[in-house]
Amino acid sequence: MSEEMNSRSIVIGERxxxxxxxxxxxxxxxxEKLNIGRPRYSDIENGKRDIPLKELYSFCxxxxxxxxxxxxxxxxxxxxFKVLFRKTEGDQEVAKVITEFETLCEKMYTLxxxxxxxxxxxxxxxxxxxxxxxxxxxxxxxxxxxxxxNLGQASIRNLDQILEExxxxxxxxxxxxxxxxxxxxxTYDEEMGGCVLINTNANxxxxxxxxxxxxxxxxxHKERLGIVSSEKEKDTSDESLADNFAGDFLMPxxxxxxxxxxxxxxxxxxxxxxxxxxxxxxxxxxxxMVYRLNNLKLLSNDMKEKLISxxxxxxxxxSMGISEPESRPKFSSLYFHLCLKAYQQNKITTSKLAExxxxxxxxxxxxxxxxKRSVQDDECLDxx
DNA sequence: TCGCTGCTGGGGCGCGAAAA
DNA sequence: TTTTCGCGCCCCAGCAGCGA
Numbered sequence: 226m227s228e229e230m231n232s233r234s235i236v237i238g239e240r241x242x243x244x245x246x247x248x249x250x251x252x253x254x255x256x257e258k259l260n261i262g263r264p265r266y267s268d269i270e271n272g273k274r275d276i277p278l279k280e281l282y283s284f285c286x287x288x289x290x291x292x293x294x295x296x297x298x299x300x301x302x303x304x305x306f307k308v309l310f311r312k313t314e315g316d317q318e319v320a321k322v323i324t325e326f327e328t329l330c331e332k333m334y335t336l337x338x339x340x341x342x343x344x345x346x347x348x349x350x351x352x353x354x355x356x357x358x359x360x361x362x363x364x365x366x367x368x369x370x371x372x373x374x375n376l377g378q379a380s381i382r383n384l385d386q387i388l389e390e391x392x393x394x395x396x397x398x399x400x401x402x403x404x405x406x407x408x409x410x411x412t413y414d415e416e417m418g419g420c421v422l423i424n425t426n427a428n429x430x431x432x433x434x435x436x437x438x439x440x441x442x443x444x445x446h447k448e449r450l451g452i453v454s455s456e457k458e459k460d461t462s463d464e465s466l467a468d469n470f471a472g473d474f475l476m477p478x479x480x481x482x483x484x485x486x487x488x489x490x491x492x493x494x495x496x497x498x499x500x501x502x503x504x505x506x507x508x509x510x511x512x513x514m515v516y517r518l519n520n521l522k523l524l525s526n527d528m529k530e531k532l533i534s535x536x537x538x539x540x541x542x543x544s545m546g547i548s549e550p551e552s553r554p555k556f557s558s559l560y561f562h563l564c565l566k567a568y569q570q571n572k573i574t575t576s577k578l579a580e581x582x583x584x585x586x587x588x589x590x591x592x593x594x595x596x597k598r599s600v601q602d603d604e605c606l607d608x609x
Numbered sequence: 610t611c612g613c614t615g616c617t618g619g620g621g622c623g624c625g626a627a628a629a
Numbered sequence: 630t631t632t633t634c635g636c637g638c639c640c641c642a643g644c645a646g647c648g649a
Contacts, residue, residue: 252614265639267615614647622639629632 237281238270240295244288244324245270259283289324291580294331322401326410326422329397329555332581334417336563339572352444356462363469366444370474378480382508384436388421389559394443395420396436398553402426409435411442419443425553430510432553437471445470476507476517485523494528497541556582569596 245255256266285292337343354362371377374391381387388394395417401407401424408431410422421439423432446463484506489495495503495518504514515532518524524532554561564581567573573581579589 261639271615611649612647613649615645617642617644619641620639621641622637624636624638625634626636627632627634629630 237295240290241284241288242270244284244290244294255287259287289321289328291328291332293335294328318402319405319407322399322422323410325399326397326412326420329399329560330395330412330417330420333395333420333560333563336560336567336581339567340563340570342563342566354445354466359462359466360469363441363466364473364478366441367470367473368477370444370470371477378477378483380480380507381475382433384433384440384475385557388436388440389557392440392443393418394440395559396423396557397421398423398425398432398555400424400426409439411439411446413443413447419447428510429553430504430508430513433508434471434475434510434513437474438467440474441467441470472513472517472520475509476503476514478521480507481517481521481523489523495524497532500524500532501541565596568593 245252252266252270259266281292281295284290284295352366354366374387376387385396389396397420399422403426408424408427411419413419421436421443423435423439425432427435442463445466481503484503488502489499500514500518501511503518504511507514509517512533515524515529519526519529561582564573564578568575568578575589575593576586578584578593579586582589582592584592
């Protein structure tokens with residue numbers, strides 16, 4: 226084996242090991258699935274044996290990773306996902322989602338490199354807090370962040386765009402099986418910056434809340450390599466702080482009070498219709514709105530319990546002319562923009578464009594033609 | 610203690626080069 | 630053209646070390 230081949234085999238072997246451990250498989254299981262002997266697979270992982278291209282494709286397919294993952298000299302997220310992997314040990318469905326999340330982050334990083342645009346968070350502020358005053362600090366920093374980002378008191382439905390543009394967060398959307406109780410994930414890496422994954426199986430209101438929640442992790446808990454925001458962990462102090470922050474950030478007390486005073490005035494308690502109106506105004510879920518109104522003492526405990534148990538909320542929403550928006554694209558507008566920019570500058574081929582956007586080649590060719598014809602970036606974005 | 614991993618030795622198989 | 634030989638690759642069995 227030549228020296229070059231040897232170093233390549235070592236890199237591939239290390240990536241194979243990471244990919245295998247990410248899915249919680251043993252060497253024996255992988256070897257069995259791929260129909261090779263375990264010692265041979267062990268040798269491959271240890272870089273002692275070169276891998277034929279055909280076999281490498283099988284590995285890509287089996288681990289759900291692009292070929293680049295095994296061949297690239299340097300990965301952006303070589304260390305950043307380790308903790309996430311450990312946290313989801315044994316749950317291969319979730320492990321697969323995380324693998325896809327990692328792949329998306331890696332693609333984003335590659336695109337930034339190709340387009341020569343490195344977008345990194347500029348936050349250097351110290352977000353210190355005391356663990357016994359989480360309500361206070363959540364509210365305090367939510368207000369500060371709104372000011373810092375010039376958001377005023379208005380509702381922020383386009384939070385993903387704001388966080389991408391102003392905080393350089395990388396945001397992706399993927400479905401995670403509902404029964405796992407996972408709403409979002411966050412990971413941070415010096416090289417990559419902050420990366421967020423939102424579960425698209427939740428409704429849009431819940432997704433917005435999860436995004437604000439993950440943003441809280443970004444500002445408070447960057448030192449933790451990976452965070453899975455789930456039902457199981459909701460009572461931990463980090464999760465409580467993130468929830469408090471998200472509630473205050475999305476539904477500022479002043480705004481809620483203002484609307485309450487205009488709409489409700491002299492009435493004794495809110496109705497389900499009122500709560501739906503509030504939720505729609507702030508873009509959050511009905512449930513989040515109920516809890517927020519209750520926390521602000523604008524909704525009695527009895528009414529809170531009654532509203533939370535209601536099953537006809539969606540029927541009322543529809544009768545009020547409110548419908549759930551269509552499904553969300555997996556990629557952010559920034560990711561899409563970087564793809565188009567790289568293609569426009571002839572830095573990626575049509576097949577690469579297809580790969581980055583996960584499109585069939587013919588669609589990528591059509592898009593490519595539009596990009597080439599188009600004079601302005603915006604025009605081609607609108608046309609697609 | 611058990612499961613996982615790394616490592617070694619023995620043996621089989623296929624392929625290419627050299628010899629008959 | 631056929632046979633032989635060397636080499637590389639592979640599999641299997643088994644042992645030792647490590648960590649939970």
